[in-house]
Amino acid sequence: MKKPVLGLVLGGVLGIFDGLSALLSAPEVAPEIVGIVIGSTIKGLIAGVLIGYFSHRVKSLALGILFGLGIGGLLAFLVAALQNAHYWEIMLPGSLVGVIVGYATQTYGKSRI
Amino acid sequence: MTWLSDSTVSRLRDVADWPDFAATKYELLEKAGLGGMASVYIAQDKDLDRRVAVKVIHTPVADPEIQQRMLAEARIIARLEHPGILPIHDMGSLPDGRVFYVMKLVHGLRLDRFMDKTPLLPDRLSVFLKICDAVAFAHSQGVIHRDLKPANVMIGDFGEVLVIDWGLAKAPGAETLESVVMGTPGYMAPEQEHGSTNTVDQRADVYSLGILLRSLLPAGGPNSLRAVAGKASAASPDGRYSTVLELAQEISRFLNGERVTAFPERLSQTAIRLVARHRTFVFLIATYLAVRLVLLLAAR
Numbered sequence A: 001m002k003k004p005v006l007g008l009v010l011g012g013v014l015g016i017f018d019g020l021s022a023l024l025s026a027p028e029v030a031p032e033i034v035g036i037v038i039g040s041t042i043k044g045l046i047a048g049v050l051i052g053y054f055s056h057r058v059k060s061l062a063l064g065i066l067f068g069l070g071i072g073g074l075l076a077f078l079v080a081a082l083q084n085a086h087y088w089e090i091m092l093p094g095s096l097v098g099v100i101v102g103y104a105t106q107t108y109g110k111s112r113i
Numbered sequence B: 001m002t003w004l005s006d007s008t009v010s011r012l013r014d015v016a017d018w019p020d021f022a023a024t025k026y027e028l029l030e031k032a033g034l035g036g037m038a039s040v041y042i043a044q045d046k047d048l049d050r051r052v053a054v055k056v057i058h059t060p061v062a063d064p065e066i067q068q069r070m071l072a073e074a075r076i077i078a079r080l081e082h083p084g085i086l087p088i089h090d091m092g093s094l095p096d097g098r099v100f101y102v103m104k105l106v107h108g109l110r111l112d113r114f115m116d117k118t119p120l121l122p123d124r125l126s127v128f129l130k131i132c133d134a135v136a137f138a139h140s141q142g143v144i145h146r147d148l149k150p151a152n153v154m155i156g157d158f159g160e161v162l163v164i165d166w167g168l169a170k171a172p173g174a175e176t177l178e179s180v181v182m183g184t185p186g187y188m189a190p191e192q193e194h195g196s197t198n199t200v201d202q203r204a205d206v207y208s209l210g211i212l213l214r215s216l217l218p219a220g221g222p223n224s225l226r227a228v229a230g231k232a233s234a235a236s237p238d239g240r241y242s243t244v245l246e247l248a249q250e251i252s253r254f255l256n257g258e259r260v261t262a263f264p265e266r267l268s269q270t271a272i273r274l275v276a277r278h279r280t281f282v283f284l285i286a287t288y289l290a291v292r293l294v295l296l297l298a299a300r
Helices: A003-022 A027-057 A060-085 A087-107 B006-016 B064-079 B111-116 B119-141 B202-217 B223-232 B244-255 B266-276 B278-300
Strands: B024-036 B038-045 B052-055 B088-093 B097-103 B108-110 B154-155 B159-164
Touching: A003 A027, A003 A087, A027 A060, A027 A087, A060 A087, A087 B278, B024 B052, B038 B266, B064 B088, B064 B097, B064 B108, B108 B111, B111 B119, B111 B154, B111 B202, B119 B154, B119 B159, B119 B244, B202 B223, B202 B244, B223 B244, B266 B278
Parallel strands: none
Antiparallel strands: B024 B038, B038 B052, B052 B097, B088 B097, B108 B154, B154 B159
């Protein structure tokens, strides 16, 4: 599997999980869960493909993780900023998802060469 | 009158027995080893000003069979140009008719002594893979070593691994002695012990490598590697890996945290192996889940 595709798949899966976890942390959002999961999945897909593409171009575990952290944190910040709430609860797991995708795409998947 | 010590007398007697290399460009310096039919000396190559190892038949009595075996050995080694096989520089005969050949002098340790100083399994397996590489190359040239054992592997000071002593090797076109048992008990394949020289193929070396692999494993070593060693040293040649390359691939799989074909894993063993292989990824996922849990608990 190519690195951008791996990033896309991993970002998507973690995005779905991220969205569904809202049911546990904030049960009152249950009526809006579909929208939350879709939004979270799109965020995960965008982060995943960007991080995967970066790993495809740059072969460095440290830079890959750092880039993942940055992209994951930035996208999570944008989502939190839209709500202007729950910054901590959204940015911490979002950044971690970026780190995981950064590590995974640097370690696994087919590179350019 | 000055009395000579026993060791000096012994040394003088030893030197007096040394073959006469005066007519060659080699000057013998010391005896390095004694084999069944030949001795190995450290010598100085006077032309190239370097030290070399010289293998010479023990006695000046010209036994045509031994002479032929030495010549065959030298030609086999000369054919095997590979970084893992001790290279031969020269060969010739002495005035008394003894055949000799000259090899690279390796500074290092025999495999068994090296292992005493190398406790880490991946390091040992890395050496084992280099041995497999050299033997696989010999097989690709149609040569079977037939005497692989720790004493016939040298580890150089810079980590180079060299398979030595090809005196019992079987090469295509070379004459072999049918019904003669050749090899080292304990490392020799059962078909070699039966003296069926013509039916011995590369799987005899796979057998010896299996025994050698077992000797590299620490007590209580991984079951999967024990299974690999067991398959390689199966009594029947058909039960073994058919090539050294297959055996080496199994070792590489183990080193990469992949499943080895010789060891049927239970589900729990597969899970443990996969977690160990991807431990950083598993750790990151666990951290993510832990963070999620903490956030969940904090929200309540």
